[in-house]
Amino acid sequence: MKAAFLIASAVATLFAGAAALAASQEPIQPIAPAKVRNPAMVELGKKAVLRAAPVALRLHLVQLLSQPEHGRF
Amino acid sequence: MGGSDNLKTSIGHNWQKGPINSPTVLNATLNIAQFWDGRAKDLKEQAGGPIANPGEMAFTHELAVDVLKSIPQYTSEFRQVFPNGKVDMANITQAIAAFEETLVTPNARFDKWLKGDRKALTAQEVRGYQTFKNAGCVACHNGPAVGGNSFQKFGIVEAYKTASTAQGRMAVTGKDADRFNFKVPTLRNVELTYPYFHDGEAATLHQAVDTMARLQLGRTFSDGExxxxxxxxxxxxxxxxxxxxxxxxxxxxxxxxxHPFND
Structure with missing residues (x-):
């Protein structure tokens, strides 16, 4: 039983290693999820960005409504 | 959508037409530098640019700081977040950069395929990736962001015809050799970030790929490719x-x- 478990673990590790090796040999690599080091700073930055965003959003909507032929928004 | 405004060029203060297509903010933290010409070395430096640009927000840094300083909740948050507690451009742009660093887009189907899930892509998509590699697109579009990590001349085999006056990297370095060298854009989320190129002249992905293959690689892809x-x-x-x-x-x-209407 123990031997079977060890073999299964070894095979799984081998496959995972092979997949990782294959990925590392490609010219494109996966993107890692964002690591948030300082959530409070991120939240503050979000507010600073969005403080100006309503103006931009309004401009965008007016542009959309005045040029409906664009049709791809 | 896709972290971009989907306009050829953005609309600035007082309805000004922007000079260049706005790059996506998504995964921008992976870029070698910011803006098409790389004039900002990182997101913090980039964040200060549009605020004071007369063609974009037409603010001044002083006015931006004064606005935030005048709001008690902001001054309190700046005190909590920054050791020096100051509401100044250095801290404002650092906070904006910290937020933008979180705007990444993991777990694309291609990422799952790279990690070993062979069912994540269809046969056609795998074929497309092989063509993308074999044709040489990966010479520039590589790495986690599939681009964003180098500057390259636009129009290597054939010159790119455009009404845009953007000179690319030369505007930063002053070197004639850098004329029409632009930062290679990321291709992450590219189906969402139309229109394409620095002048936004390619409306569709098909058009963009066809143009890039001809101008950069000297290749004419078949319809199937x-x-x-x-x-x-x-x-x-x-x-x-x-x-x-x-x-x-x-x-x-x-x-x-x-005063959006200068009244």
């Missing part, structure tokens, strides 16, 4: 940032008022 490559590019769409919109703190009596 074009369809395959476009199918592959659409597998680069990752999980889009999903965050709760914050409730912005109210202005105070001393907050400078906006």
């Amino acid at each position: 074009l369809n395959d490559v476009v199918a592959f590019l659409k597998t680069l769409t990752g999980e889009q940032p999903n965050f709760k919109l914050p409730i912005l703190p109210p202005s105070s009596d001393s907050t400078p008022r906006p």
